Amino acid sequence: MRYLNVHQGQALRDLERAFKNFLTIPERGFPVFKKKGRKDSFYLEGSIKIFQGNYIQLPRIGIVKTYEILPSVPVKNVTISKKADNWYISFKYNFESYPTEKVGETIGVDIGINTLATCSDGSKFANVKAYRQAKKQLVRHQRAVSKKVIGSKNRRKAVKKLAKIHKKVADIRADVLHKLTTWLAKNHSTIVIEDLNVSGMLKNHKLASAIADCGFYEFKRQLIYKCEWYGSKLVIADRYYPSSQICSNCGHQQKMPLHLRTYECSECSFKTDRDLNAAINLKNYVYQ
Numbered sequence: 455m456r457y458l459n460v461h462q463g464q465a466l467r468d469l470e471r472a473f474k475n476f477l478t479i480p481e482r483g484f485p486v487f488k489k490k491g492r493k494d495s496f497y498l499e500g501s502i503k504i505f506q507g508n509y510i511q512l513p514r515i516g517i518v519k520t521y522e523i524l525p526s527v528p529v530k531n532v533t534i535s536k537k538a539d540n541w542y543i544s545f546k547y548n549f550e551s552y553p554t555e556k557v558g559e560t561i562g563v564d565i566g567i568n569t570l571a572t573c574s575d576g577s578k579f580a581n582v583k584a585y586r587q588a589k590k591q592l593v594r595h596q597r598a599v600s601k602k603v604i605g606s607k608n609r610r611k612a613v614k615k616l617a618k619i620h621k622k623v624a625d626i627r628a629d630v631l632h633k634l635t636t637w638l639a640k641n642h643s644t645i646v647i648e649d650l651n652v653s654g655m656l657k658n659h660k661l662a663s664a665i666a667d668c669g670f671y672e673f674k675r676q677l678i679y680k681c682e683w684y685g686s687k688l689v690i691a692d693r694y695y696p697s698s699q700i701c702s703n704c705g706h707q708q709k710m711p712l713h714l715r716t717y718e719c720s721e722c723s724f725k726t727d728r729d730l731n732a733a734i735n736l737k738n739y740v741y742q
């Protein structure tokens with residue numbers, strides 16, 4: 455049995471009204487489901503029902519679509535809160551996992567720059583086109599903001615627009631990530647991923663953008679709870695494990711500068727895609 459954090463806030467009428475207003479303007483998107491409570495919140499109790507994965511019926515409010523898939527569990531009360539421009543819904547429930555039958559045993563997953571994810575079984579998850587387009591827009595608007603005078607009305611406008619595109623990019627990305635993490639957790643008994651040393655990597659500008667793109671933290675967060683739901687095991691490789699440098703065929707280790715897309719072993723002449731080689735090494739990590 456496990457309880458999630460619940461913030462039992464006071465009923466804030468204004469906030470509830472704000473939430474209702476938010477719901478009546480569809481282009482603003484939908485509330486984000488989060489497991490944590492927030493300060494600016496109100497509390498609802500009564501007839502609550504979760505259905506079709508990401509819909510929840512709330513007393514006084516009506517049906518709300520959530521961004522994240524909800525567990526199909528009985529819920530007695532919820533807390534709705536606001537942080538920045540996002541709405542969060544939180545509640546506690548008795549946790550029970552529902553393990554699925556696994557077709558694959560262990561799978562290694564390499565989160566990459568050009569490809570979102572490369573798996574040790576050879577499957578690849580690409581960044582979707584809509585995402586790449588939104589990313590281009592993002593760069594353009596970022597430039598627009600930087601050209602405006604600080605403190606000016608125009609800048610505020612541009613910043614608002616930029617925030618909107620940021621959200622669009624994040625939404626597309628998270629959608630792809632959800633598909634990937636669900637597939638991984640449902641179908642594999644053990645999933646091995648890297649533990650990226652993000653703070654060290656952020657010094658490298660190119661990589662910083664890649665990490666922001668791929669949403670590695672979001673990927674990891676989703677995998678952690680989905681592995682619990684579906685009864686699979688998540689292994690996070692040691693951050694110093696050189697998954698991209700090891701030859702997945704003979705175990706030899708060599709330097710692999712980022713521009714090299716193909717791994718060519720200087721010992722055994724084994725040749726394969728850089729990301730696939732890393733994914734296989736991650737899979738092998740559990741057999742060390």
Ligand SMILES: [Zn+2]
Binds near residue numbers: 701703705721724
């Ligand atoms: Zn080799």
